[in-house]
Structures are given as C-alpha cells and as structure tokens.
Amino acid sequence: MTSRRCCWRRPIAELGLLGVLLCSAAVPAQTPGAAEAVSIAVPLGLPPLPYPAHNPPTAAKIELGRKLFFDRRLSFNGTMSCAMCHVPEQGFTSNELQTPVGNEGASVRRNAPTLLDVAYHPRLFHDGRDGALETQVWGPLLAPDEMANPSVGHVLDRLRALPDYAGRFEAAFAGRGASADTVGEALASFERTLLSGDSRFDRYRYAGDPDALSAEEKLGYAVFIGSGRCAACHLIGERSALFSDFRYHNTGIGRLRGQSPRQVEIELAPGVSAPVSAATLRSIGAPPRSDLGRFEISLDPADRWAYKTPMLRDIARTAPYMHDGSLPTLEAVVAFYDRGGGGAPDQSPLIAPLGLSAAERAALVAFLKALDGRQPERDRSSAP
Numbered sequence: 001m002t003s004r005r006c007c008w009r010r011p012i013a014e015l016g017l018l019g020v021l022l023c024s025a026a027v028p029a030q031t032p033g034a035a036e037a038v039s040i041a042v043p044l045g046l047p048p049l050p051y052p053a054h055n056p057p058t059a060a061k062i063e064l065g066r067k068l069f070f071d072r073r074l075s076f077n078g079t080m081s082c083a084m085c086h087v088p089e090q091g092f093t094s095n096e097l098q099t100p101v102g103n104e105g106a107s108v109r110r111n112a113p114t115l116l117d118v119a120y121h122p123r124l125f126h127d128g129r130d131g132a133l134e135t136q137v138w139g140p141l142l143a144p145d146e147m148a149n150p151s152v153g154h155v156l157d158r159l160r161a162l163p164d165y166a167g168r169f170e171a172a173f174a175g176r177g178a179s180a181d182t183v184g185e186a187l188a189s190f191e192r193t194l195l196s197g198d199s200r201f202d203r204y205r206y207a208g209d210p211d212a213l214s215a216e217e218k219l220g221y222a223v224f225i226g227s228g229r230c231a232a233c234h235l236i237g238e239r240s241a242l243f244s245d246f247r248y249h250n251t252g253i254g255r256l257r258g259q260s261p262r263q264v265e266i267e268l269a270p271g272v273s274a275p276v277s278a279a280t281l282r283s284i285g286a287p288p289r290s291d292l293g294r295f296e297i298s299l300d301p302a303d304r305w306a307y308k309t310p311m312l313r314d315i316a317r318t319a320p321y322m323h324d325g326s327l328p329t330l331e332a333v334v335a336f337y338d339r340g341g342g343g344a345p346d347q348s349p350l351i352a353p354l355g356l357s358a359a360e361r362a363a364l365v366a367f368l369k370a371l372d373g374r375q376p377e378r379d380r381s382s383a384p
C-alpha cells in the first residue's frame, strides 16, 4: 500500500498498525512522532477516515491508546482489558462466546461487535446509544459486568499512580493530563487505526480486476445485490462500501430470543446434554435478561427488537453473529435470511423468504468470505 502526501514514515511493524501508514500532513517542525496530526492512509474500498475536529489522530495519542486498550489494570480488579473481549487475533471480537464474559465471570448481555472499521460508525453499540468513540469507552470501563470500575475518578486516580503512564498523557495532549476526555481521545485514536479493506471484493469492484473474484463469488455478489436483497441494508457505494446503512432493523431474531422455550437443553459436560423444563430453569437460575434493542434508547415502539446494521468486512473472522451471537456460522446466517428471518410479525418488510437454491446459498457464503481485508500486518497490532 502506498500513500501520497507522506512527509515521514515509520515502518509499519514498529507502529504495529493494521498495515496503515501514518503520514504527517505538514512538514514536522522537530522530531516526528509526537504532537503533529497524522493522516491515516485508508485501504482500497473505504471512504476517507472521519474523526472529530477536536481530536485529530497523532502518533503519540495512537500509541497511548494502544497501551490503554491492552492494559488489564484499567479494570477494577486488574483482570480485564478491552482486548480480552475485542481480541485482535479473533477479528477484534470473541469467537468462542455468544456473549463475552466480563468482570468476575459475569456474562455480558450482548455479543461483542468487531472493532474493525469502527471509525465509520456514526453511532456505537448495537442500539446506537453512544455517538462518539471518545465517550463510548466509559461504557465498558464503568459497566459492572464488564470492567466494573466504580467511577471515572477511580480510573483516573489509578492511571495517575502508575509510573509507566507518568508524563504520557501530558506529552500526547499538549500538557493535559489523564482525564475523562484524554482517556477517551487516546483510545478513540487507536481504534480509528483498526481498518479492514482492500479485500478481493474491493479489487474486483473498485480496482477493476475482473479476476479478483471466482465465478462462485461473482454469483454470490449478484445474489447479494439482487434476489437476496442484502444490499438494501448492507450498502455498497459507487466508490466505497461500508456494508451498512447504520440504521436499526428488526430481523426477527430478537423477538424469537425473547420468547422463552418450554424446554431447554443444558450442557452438563462437553457433548453431554439433558433436557430441563423452562420452569425448573427459572427456579434455579437468573431470569434471561430482556433486550428490546433500539427501543430501549428511542422508546419508539417501532424500534422494538431493532438493532444497528453491522458492517460485513472481515465477517468470516468475526463469528458468532447477530447482537446475541446466536448464529454460529455464515451458513447459518444465510439460511436464516433464506427462511425469511426470525418470522416475527413486526419484523422489517425487507426481510422475507428468499427461496434461494443450495448453489445460491453457498455462493452467498463464498462472497461474504471474499470480504476479508488484506492486512498482513494486522495481527501485529497486539500488545504495545
């Protein structure tokens, strides 16, 4: 990947970014690396990187954000970091768990979304309850079932007492020390570097390489934008594709999960399960946590069980799927849509039985797998 407008460049491996080059927009006055804003070269298929005017990315902020992201000491009992639910080697989500485990084994209510390309989300969380990466970070830091800190001040006191953070905030933020704002700005700056693009689909669609997709993947693409109606919500643009309209839709899946089954299979040991009635289960366990999706934020009845349309880049690496992680594979997702979604009476009219052939379903899965980004360096974005 090459980039224009580069005044200085550090080896990617050294920065450990996902194949992203940091380029100073202006000639640096002194040693590169600290305060001057850098422009981040985005891979093929992605639009220019958005960031708020008050928080332009700089190398120092990004490095500090990376340190915070991997730092377990940011949780109340010193065990959880952001990277333990958003695992870099697992597509920045948790592949083994439908819903990740947080503080002291507490199960979180929803599936951890990938953080790849999260910079482009105008609103965050499955229900869109936060509007900026800078403020979003305080959600997990303070949630009792995630990092469980009792207050913002508690986190800041701890950071100020850690010797390896001494002077780091001041250096990255022109004298401003650790605060609710600077912690958010550093983490957000790091998250904006987690980019996935330049997939085989992008080379086919945006670089004019007719051989970048196989015949089966091309059929899958045709189904995606045609009879499958996927692109009605997972948008593909003329010059770039984010695969999301960033709106909230009821696919029927939330409503189905909300209905409690009369009998539940309980796994006693790997491969050994036994049926237990829902009444028995209720008498011994905690009740299932309700999840009404976007309605919890908007209080508009039309938003019940509606969730934000996820992007689909690197989707093969970010299983399991949907807000509750209830679909384990891409085959299961395609079968779900082919059936007409969850079949809830109030689900989106855009989701109805598709009647795809077995070959079309397989082609759709093959197409989704062609959305894997080409970032050979990406897994180096592990610990600082």
Ligand code: HEC
Residues within 6 Å of the ligand: 069, 080, 081, 082, 083, 084, 085, 086, 100, 101, 102, 103, 108, 109, 110, 111, 112, 113, 114, 115, 118, 121, 123, 124, 125, 126, 127, 133, 136, 137, 140, 141, 145, 146, 147, 187
């Ligand atoms: C215990 C697991 C866990 C930890 C720790 C955790 N997250 Fe998350 N993260 C989640 C889950 C689950 C969601 C979705 C919650 C929801 O939508 O209600 C989420 C959502 C997000 C989102 C929104 C993504 C989107 O597509 O809207 C961002 C950004 C994010 N987390 C960043 C972070 C950062 C930064 C940290 C560390 C400060 C962190 N997370 C720590 C589990 C975790």
Ligand code: HEC
Residues within 6 Å of the ligand: 126, 224, 228, 229, 230, 231, 232, 233, 234, 248, 249, 250, 251, 253, 254, 307, 308, 309, 310, 311, 312, 315, 318, 320, 321, 322, 323, 324, 333, 334, 337, 338, 348, 350, 351, 364
């Ligand atoms: C009405 C809009 C809409 C249409 C049409 C639609 N989707 Fe979705 N898609 C969504 C929403 C909303 C979600 C998230 C649902 C949730 O979190 O419970 C989603 C989730 C997904 C996911 C899981 C993503 C993840 O990270 O968990 C995949 C894969 C997917 N869709 C593929 C498809 C395919 C393939 C089609 C066409 C057959 C399609 N979608 C049609 C709105 C839509």
